[in-house]
Amino acid sequence: MALVRLEGVGKTFRGKGGSWEAVRDFSLALEEGEFCCLLGTSGCGKTTVLNMLAGFEPVTAGRILLDGQPVAGPGADRGVVFQGHDSLYDWLNALDNIAFGLRLAGMGKRARREKAGHFLRLVGLAGQEGKHPAELSGGMKQRIQIARALAADPRMLLMDEPFGALDAMTRAALQGELSRIWAETKKTVLFITHDIEEAVALATRVGVMTRGPGGTLKAVVPVDLPFPRERTSDGFMAVFRQVHALIHAEIHPQ
């Protein structure tokens, strides 16, 4: 059975200027342990899909099932990595940021610091535990976010363009590390991006969305390439071209 089912999900926002449809009739099933990238142009509604699955926004049509249960609000079973680093706690050091979920769960100080230390090393931040977010680079902050989400041991990770604000080299390095971490932890991941190369480098499946407003799932492209992925290989290029053609039709409609 699929871990997550989105069935005919839709979202219509109502505001002062009337209502507008962000997502329309979106259906997708996520299997346990897969890494699914959701790819789309800006404004297509991909972040709205993530927000609904995270429980930040209620659906206005269809339903979302996690383990067969409808999603009602945010919960510790779905860890979220946000695009910006506003979500980190400035007053806590790296280790205590990572341990935050464990603290909420009532774990003692020594135990949670020990466990957080494990995830700190997993994301390659050994030696940085005492630093505060203001003292860390953008890439390091995103590593902390990933470690913080993983430390709470969620059923799945939801990542909203987590590397979007980073420079190209840092981004490529973090993509490689995320692949390694995913292979080690076997977490189910839904990863939002507008970067085709990023999607093909990370995903076991790439979901391509139609352009917004009112975007929906256009196609799902499986990526059967071994890890670590060689970006200049023929196989990588072939999938890239296939996904590119799907997206291109959305950027330049007839």
Added chain:
Amino acid sequence: MKDRLATLGGFAVGFALLFVVWHLAAVYLVHSVLFPPPAPVFWRGLDLIEDGILQEQVVASLRRILQGFLLGSAAGIPLGLAIGSFRPVRVLLEPWTEFFRFIPAVAMITVAVIWFGIGEESKVFLIAYTTIFVIIISTAAGVGAVAKDKLRAAQCLGANRWQLFSLVALPATLPFILTGMRLAMANSFVTIVAAELVASNDGLGKMLWDARLFMQVEDIFVALVTLGLLGFATDRAFRLAIRAFAGRFNPTM
């Protein structure tokens, strides 16, 4: 450490310059018994300290400030948190804060004296009054400025409502609260002098008033310089406290 020494040196030179300008203005520009140069004021200040009179006034004023300030903060912080957190509370209380903060504490001196007499209570009331609205507004603004993703991240890590408040919203608001307290402290100095000028048995404001009555110009200047130095020292202490609390994670403070 080197930076700190440079800062202290800068302050010393700045103060010295202030006294030099004062001296030059008094000796070469004004030539009046109504504007004494720094030296006689300094000696008069020493006399007043030797007699224990100046300390008495300083302690009287500072005690009132501290009592009123703590009372105003103790009431203002929770009110600000409630206004910032709950929309119904904000709608209900915003008319209060927006109404009273435009009635300056100086204008409330008359009713304070009618209600509480010229003793300690009226001063403490006025300082609390001048403190509370500044702190309410900055605290409420701080709650409103907590990044949405900070709260969402905590929800995804399993936070309940109380944990969201105590472990996320409150620490995120702390720098705003401290900044509000710093502004309120400056207001307190203004208010205490005005209140003691009008109705008091002691304090720096009373000292100013008496000195004017008996034309003791040096005493007036001793009181003025004391106020300036006290205010400067208090504000530095506050900035150090803010830095110790908040600066380590917010380098802009």
